[in-house]
Amino acid sequence: MCSGWPNNLGDDAVAKCGNIYTEYGLDPILYDDTKQLEIIQYDMVNFNNVGLAVITVFQVITLEGWSHLMYNYQDAASYLQSSLFFVLVVIMGAFVAINLVLASIMHSFLEVAQKKNMLAENEREGTQG
Numbered sequence: 001m002c003s004g005w006p007n008n009l010g011d012d013a014v015a016k017c018g019n020i021y022t023e024y025g026l027d028p029i030l031y032d033d034t035k036q037l038e039i040i041q042y043d044m045v046n047f048n049n050v051g052l053a054v055i056t057v058f059q060v061i062t063l064e065g066w067s068h069l070m071y072n073y074q075d076a077a078s079y080l081q082s083s084l085f086f087v088l089v090v091i092m093g094a095f096v097a098i099n100l101v102l103a104s105i106m107h108s109f110l111e112v113a114q115k116k117n118m119l120a121e122n123e124r125e126g127t128q129g
Contacts, residue, residue: 045069060086061093 045056060066070086 057089057093060089061097063090063094066090 045052045059047053047056056069060069066086066089070082073082073086
């Protein structure tokens with residue numbers, strides 16, 4: 001149980017096994033300065049409420065730093081569930097939803113271009129006749 005590897009055993013394992021912080025009386029947040037670590041993204045992206053969850057899912061869909069989030073949630077919760085969730089969100093969000101949005105934008109662009117061509121054609125016919 002006290003292998004030294006990161007695990008999800010909870011506070012019970014820390015009480016039984018100890019850790020470097022408790023042995024030397026250090027506060028891990030102040031000592032490691034975890035609030036400043038980019039990989040932690042402390043209190044910026046999480047699932048604590050609906051608004052932050054939407055921002056977090058949007059960040060994953062845009063593929064901006066989603067792997068760091070996945071690694072953090074793998075450490076905090078189940079490895080398998082976190083991996084499945086993030087991979088499915090990336091596949092469904094980034095590759096399907098984003099492509100649908102781009103297809104809609106392209107369709108609108110083509111409609112506008114077609115209308116411009118029709119107006120230019122009508123204008124040419126008007127000046128020729």
